Amino acid sequence: MPSLLSGTVNLKFVPQDGGRLTRQIYDRLRSAILSGALPQGYRLPSSRVLAQDFQVSRNTVSSVIDQLAVEGYVAVARGRRPVVAALEKVRLISADASGHQDSGPVRISRWARQVSRSDRHFTNEGRPQPFAPGLADAREFPHEVWARCLRRAAGSRHRSRAIGANHPALRAALLSHLVEHRGVKADARRLIITSSAQAAIELISRVILNAGDLAWIESPGYGGARVALEATGARVRGITLDRSGLRLAGRADRPRLIFCTPSHQYPTGRLMPIKRRQELLAFAAEAGAAIIEDDYDSEFHFDGRPVVALQGLDTSGNVFYVGTFSKSMLPDIRVGYAIVPDRFVDTFERAQRHTGQMVTGATQGALAEFIGDGDFATHIRRMTRIYRGRRDRLATALASAAGDRLAITPPAGGMQLLARLEPGSDDGPLVADLASVGITARPLSRHFTGKATEHGLFLGFAAWNDAEIDAGADLIGKTLAKIAAGGEARAKTRSLP
Amino acid sequence: MPSLLSGTVNLKFVPQDGGRLTRQIYDRLRSAILSGALPQGYRLPSSRVLAQDFQVSRNTVSSVIDQLAVEGYVAVARGRRPVVAALEKVRLISADASGHQDSGPVRISRWARQVSRSDRHFTNEGRPQPFAPGLADAREFPHEVWARCLRRAAGSRHRSRAIGANHPALRAALLSHLVEHRGVKADARRLIITSSAQAAIELISRVILNAGDLAWIESPGYGGARVALEATGARVRGITLDRSGLRLAGRADRPRLIFCTPSHQYPTGRLMPIKRRQELLAFAAEAGAAIIEDDYDSEFHFDGRPVVALQGLDTSGNVFYVGTFSKSMLPDIRVGYAIVPDRFVDTFERAQRHTGQMVTGATQGALAEFIGDGDFATHIRRMTRIYRGRRDRLATALASAAGDRLAITPPAGGMQLLARLEPGSDDGPLVADLASVGITARPLSRHFTGKATEHGLFLGFAAWNDAEIDAGADLIGKTLAKIAAGGEARAKTRSLP
Numbered sequence: 001m002p003s004l005l006s007g008t009v010n011l012k013f014v015p016q017d018g019g020r021l022t023r024q025i026y027d028r029l030r031s032a033i034l035s036g037a038l039p040q041g042y043r044l045p046s047s048r049v050l051a052q053d054f055q056v057s058r059n060t061v062s063s064v065i066d067q068l069a070v071e072g073y074v075a076v077a078r079g080r081r082p083v084v085a086a087l088e089k090v091r092l093i094s095a096d097a098s099g100h101q102d103s104g105p106v107r108i109s110r111w112a113r114q115v116s117r118s119d120r121h122f123t124n125e126g127r128p129q130p131f132a133p134g135l136a137d138a139r140e141f142p143h144e145v146w147a148r149c150l151r152r153a154a155g156s157r158h159r160s161r162a163i164g165a166n167h168p169a170l171r172a173a174l175l176s177h178l179v180e181h182r183g184v185k186a187d188a189r190r191l192i193i194t195s196s197a198q199a200a201i202e203l204i205s206r207v208i209l210n211a212g213d214l215a216w217i218e219s220p221g222y223g224g225a226r227v228a229l230e231a232t233g234a235r236v237r238g239i240t241l242d243r244s245g246l247r248l249a250g251r252a253d254r255p256r257l258i259f260c261t262p263s264h265q266y267p268t269g270r271l272m273p274i275k276r277r278q279e280l281l282a283f284a285a286e287a288g289a290a291i292i293e294d295d296y297d298s299e300f301h302f303d304g305r306p307v308v309a310l311q312g313l314d315t316s317g318n319v320f321y322v323g324t325f326s327k328s329m330l331p332d333i334r335v336g337y338a339i340v341p342d343r344f345v346d347t348f349e350r351a352q353r354h355t356g357q358m359v360t361g362a363t364q365g366a367l368a369e370f371i372g373d374g375d376f377a378t379h380i381r382r383m384t385r386i387y388r389g390r391r392d393r394l395a396t397a398l399a400s401a402a403g404d405r406l407a408i409t410p411p412a413g414g415m416q417l418l419a420r421l422e423p424g425s426d427d428g429p430l431v432a433d434l435a436s437v438g439i440t441a442r443p444l445s446r447h448f449t450g451k452a453t454e455h456g457l458f459l460g461f462a463a464w465n466d467a468e469i470d471a472g473a474d475l476i477g478k479t480l481a482k483i484a485a486g487g488e489a490r491a492k493t494r495s496l497p
Numbered sequence: 498m499p500s501l502l503s504g505t506v507n508l509k510f511v512p513q514d515g516g517r518l519t520r521q522i523y524d525r526l527r528s529a530i531l532s533g534a535l536p537q538g539y540r541l542p543s544s545r546v547l548a549q550d551f552q553v554s555r556n557t558v559s560s561v562i563d564q565l566a567v568e569g570y571v572a573v574a575r576g577r578r579p580v581v582a583a584l585e586k587v588r589l590i591s592a593d594a595s596g597h598q599d600s601g602p603v604r605i606s607r608w609a610r611q612v613s614r615s616d617r618h619f620t621n622e623g624r625p626q627p628f629a630p631g632l633a634d635a636r637e638f639p640h641e642v643w644a645r646c647l648r649r650a651a652g653s654r655h656r657s658r659a660i661g662a663n664h665p666a667l668r669a670a671l672l673s674h675l676v677e678h679r680g681v682k683a684d685a686r687r688l689i690i691t692s693s694a695q696a697a698i699e700l701i702s703r704v705i706l707n708a709g710d711l712a713w714i715e716s717p718g719y720g721g722a723r724v725a726l727e728a729t730g731a732r733v734r735g736i737t738l739d740r741s742g743l744r745l746a747g748r749a750d751r752p753r754l755i756f757c758t759p760s761h762q763y764p765t766g767r768l769m770p771i772k773r774r775q776e777l778l779a780f781a782a783e784a785g786a787a788i789i790e791d792d793y794d795s796e797f798h799f800d801g802r803p804v805v806a807l808q809g810l811d812t813s814g815n816v817f818y819v820g821t822f823s824k825s826m827l828p829d830i831r832v833g834y835a836i837v838p839d840r841f842v843d844t845f846e847r848a849q850r851h852t853g854q855m856v857t858g859a860t861q862g863a864l865a866e867f868i869g870d871g872d873f874a875t876h877i878r879r880m881t882r883i884y885r886g887r888r889d890r891l892a893t894a895l896a897s898a899a900g901d902r903l904a905i906t907p908p909a910g911g912m913q914l915l916a917r918l919e920p921g922s923d924d925g926p927l928v929a930d931l932a933s934v935g936i937t938a939r940p941l942s943r944h945f946t947g948k949a950t951e952h953g954l955f956l957g958f959a960a961w962n963d964a965e966i967d968a969g970a971d972l973i974g975k976t977l978a979k980i981a982a983g984g985e986a987r988a989k990t991r992s993l994p
Contacts, residue, residue, distance in 0.1 A: 108844055109729070282585065334857045354615065363857045
C-alpha cells in the first residue's frame with residue numbers, strides 16, 4: 001500500500017499555525033485531486049495509513065474523507081478504500097491571484113453601460129477639499145449624542161423583531177419635522193425611507209418612467225438626477241430657467257416626469273415663486289406628469305424663513321417630495337426619504353423589498369430618537385448660524401480675491417454658492433487649474449443638459465472653516481489672475497506683426 | 498383703511514402654543530391669499546395697522562411681508578402698501594387630508610407593474626411566527642456587544658470624512674472571514690457592500706441582463722431572485738434539479754445569467770457536488786453566462802465542515818458571489834455583499850453611487866470591528882450549536898406529530914428544513930389552514946418556476962426555542978390529521994351509492 005508521502009505525489013504535510021488540522025488535510029487532498037496529482041480512479045490509502053502519514057488520529061482522517069465524499073471528490077463504498085472521482089483538471093490558482101481572466105465573454109447590460117458612461121462627480125467620498133459642494137461639516141456634528149442614540153437603538157434586548165423598511169417611529173418623527181419646517185402635507189405611511197436622496201430619485205424614476213418616455217430636468221440642474229432619469233432609458237430634456245425657475249411658457253411637449261428644485265434651485269440658488277409653482281402644478285396635473293421635488297438642503301435658510309415645499313400645495317397627488325439627512329447631519333449617514341402620493345405607497349413598499357433597499361434598523365431607530373428629542377432641530381439651528389457665517393465669509397473673500405472676475409449673488413440658504421464668470425469665459429480650464437492647486441470647484445457649464453449658456457464655479461462653503469475659506473478664495477483669485485495674464489499674453493502674441 | 502380683523506375676511510389671530518408668531522401670521526396671510534379670501538389686487542393694510550391687528554411688533558409684520566414678497570404672494574413697491582398677486586385659487590387642504598386625489602393620471606412603469614404583481618413573501622418583517630424561514634433568532638444576538646461597536650464607530654470625533662460605499666476596513670475583515678470560512682478567492686476591492694443579499698442580486702441582474710435576455714433559476718428556487726431577474730425584463734426559465742442540483746445535461750439554450758445556491762440549495766438543502774460544479778463552471782464559461790452564487794446561510798453547517806464556495810473554483814471570472822449578514826447576525830442589520838469579478842468592480846462602484854445604495858458608515862465601521870475582534874466568529878459558532886439543536890428538535894417533533902404524512906431529510910446546515918408531502922397532496926390549502934392557527938409555512942409548490950412537481954412545507958427552525966418548536970410541530974400534526982380526516986370523509990361521501 002503506497003504512502004502518499006513516499007510516492008511521486010508530494011503531499012508532505014506541514015501543520016500551519018492558525019489552521020485546523022482537518023481543514024489543512026482536507027485542503028491538501030482536495031487540491032491534489034483537482035490538480036490531477038491524485039488521478040481519476042486512484043485508490044486512496046486506508047485511513048490507518050493516512051493517519052500515520054499525516055500524524056493525526058484516524059477520526060480526523062475519517063471526517064476529512066467523509067467531507068470529500070459528500071462533496072463528490074471521492075467515492076466510498078463499505079469496506080473498500082476511497083477512489084478519486086472523475087473530474088476536470090483545474091488550473092490551481094495561486095494564493096495571490098484574484099481568480100479571473102479578463103477575457104471572459106460576460107457582457108454588461110445597456111443600463112450598466114449607461115451608468116458607466118456617466119462621469120458625474122461624487123462629492124462626498126474620499127478626502128474632500130475646499131470647496132466640494134453638498135458637503136456638511138462633520139467636524140461640527142455632535143458625534144457623541146448620535147453615538148448614544150445608536151447605542152440605545154441597537155442595545156435593547158427586547159428588539160426581537162425587525163422594524164421593517166420604514167420604521168414607524170422614524171416616519172412619525174420625520175413627518176412631524178417636515179410638516180413643521182417644510183410645510184409638507186402627508187400622513188406618516190407615505191414616507192419611504194431610502195439610503196440617500198439619490199436612491200429615492202432613482203426609485204421614483206424607475207417607478208414612473210419607461211424607456212423612451214420624456215423627462216424634464218432643470219438646465220442647469222442636478223447631475224445625479226439626470227443620471228437617474230437617463231438610466232431608465234428615458235429621453236431627458238433640459239428645460240431653460242428664467243428668473244422664476246423652469247420656463248413653462250410655449251412648451252408643447254408633454255413629459256411624464258419633471259425633476260426640479262423649487263425651494264433652492266440647484267445650482268443657481270433661485271427660489272421658484274408661488275405663481276410659477278401654481279403654473280407648474282397645473283401643468284403637471286394637465287399633462288399627467290409626476291414631479292420630483294428635490295428639497296436637498298432647504299433646512300439651512302439664512303435670510304427670512306424657509307420657503308414652504310411645493311408638495312404642500314399639491315392637490316392632484318403628482319408630487320414626489322425627496323429629502324436627505326446627508327446634508328443636515330453627516331455625509332455617510334446614508335439616509336434619505338421620499339413622500340410619495342398615497343396611491344403609490346404600496347408600489348414603493350414593494351419596490352423597496354424587491355430591490356432590497358432598506359436602511360439598518362438601528363440607524364432608523366436612532367434617527368427617530370435624534371429627531372424626537374430635539375437634537376436634530378438644535379443641530380440645524382446651530383449649523384444654520386455657522387453656515388450663514390461661512391457663506392458671508394466666502395462671498396467677501398472671493399470679492400476681495402477675485403474682484404470683478406466673479407459675479408456672486410449670495411444664496412438665501414443652502415451649502416454652496418455660484419460664482420459666475422464673465423460671458424465668453426470657459427470654466428473648464430479654470431476648474432482643472434484649481435484642481436491642480438488643491439481646490440475643488442464644479443464647473444457651472446457641466447450642469448447643463450444640452451447647450452451650456454453660462455460658465456462659473458459652483459462652490460461649497462459649508463464644510464470649511466474661516467481659515468480654509470480664506471486660503472481657498474485666495475487660491476481662486478490667484479488662479480483667475482494667472483489665467484487672465486496668460487490670456488493677455490496670448491492676445492499680445494497674436495497681435496504681434 | 499380696512500382692518501383685516503373687522504372686514505368680511507376673518508383673519509382673527511389666535512396665537513398657538515409652540516408656533517412662532519411670524520410663522521403663524523405668515524401661514525394666515527398665505528392661506529387667505531391662496532384661498533382667494535384676499536383677492537388679486539387687494540392692497541394689504543400698512544404694516545402699522547397689521548401690527549395692531551395682530552398685536553405684534555411692526556418688525557414682525559415686516560419680516561412676514563418680506564417673506565410673502567420673496568415667494569411672490571404679494572408685490573411690494575417702495576412707499577406703497579403690498580398688493581396681493583394674481584394667483585390661482587387653491588382648494589385649501591384641511592389639516593388631516595393627505596393632499597391627493599386618486600384620480601391623477603400619473604401611471605407607473607412596466608418595471609413597477611412587474612414588481613407590484615409579484616406576491617412573493619417577505620419573511621423578516623412585522624411580527625414573525627413559527628416557522629417563518631430565513632429568520633435568525635434576534636433573542637440570542639449579543640445586542641450589547643454590537644451596540645458598543647456601533648457606538649465606537651459613530652462616536653469618533655476624528656471621523657471628519659465619509660468612508661464611502663465600501664469601507665476598506667470592512668472589506669478587509671469580511672474578505673479574511675470569507676477566505677477562511679468559505680474558501681473564496683478574491684482581493685478586497687472586489688467586495689461590494691449592499692443593503693442586503695436581495696440588493697446585491699438585483700444589482701447584479703441589472704448589470705448583466707437586458708430585457709429579453711434569457712436567465713436561468715433553479716426550480717424549485719429562491720423567489721426573491723426570480724423577482725429580481727424578472728424585473729429586468731429578462732425571460733426567466735426554471736431549471737429542473739436532479740440529485741446534484743441544476744440539471745445541465747441536454748440543454749441547448751444559452752442563458753446570460755444563472756442563479757444558483759450550490760452550497761445549500763434553496764429550498765431543498767441539497768449540496769452540489771464537485772463534478773456538477775465543474776460542469777456548471779465550464780458551461781458558463783462556454784456560454785458566456787454569469788453565475789450568481791447565493792451563499793445565503795452557509796455559515797451554519799452542522800455535519801462535517803462547510804462546503805467551499807463555487808466562487809473559489811472559478812477561473813474564468815464568471816461567478817458573482819452573494820452573501821448577507823441578515824441571517825448570520827440580525828434580520829434588520831440590512832447589510833449584504835457581493836464579490837464581483839475584477840473587471841466588473843468599476844461598473845459596480847458606479848452603479849452603487851448612481852442608485853444611491855450605500856450602507857451607513859457607522860454600521861460598516863461597527864461590522865469591521867465586530868468581525869475583526871472575533872465576535873462574529875464566536876456568534877456563528879454559538880448559533881451553529883443552537884441551530885443544530887433546533888433542527889434536530891423540529892425534525893423529531895414533526896416525525897412524532899405528523900408521522901408518515903411528512904418526509905423529512907434533515908439538512909446538513911442552514912436555518913430551515915423541507916418537509917415533503919406525499920405525491921398527490923396539495924400544499925396550498927394546508928398552508929392556509931396553518932396560517933389560520935398561527936403557523937407560517939412556505940409551500941414548496943410556490944418555489945417552482947413553471948410547473949410544480951412536488952408539494953411540501955418549507956419551515957424555518959432557527960428563530961424558535963424548543964417550546965415554540967414543539968407547539969408548532971404539534972399544530973402541524975393536528976392540521977394534517979384534520980385535512981386527512983376531511984379527505985377520507987369526502988372520499989367516503991363520493992363512494993356512497
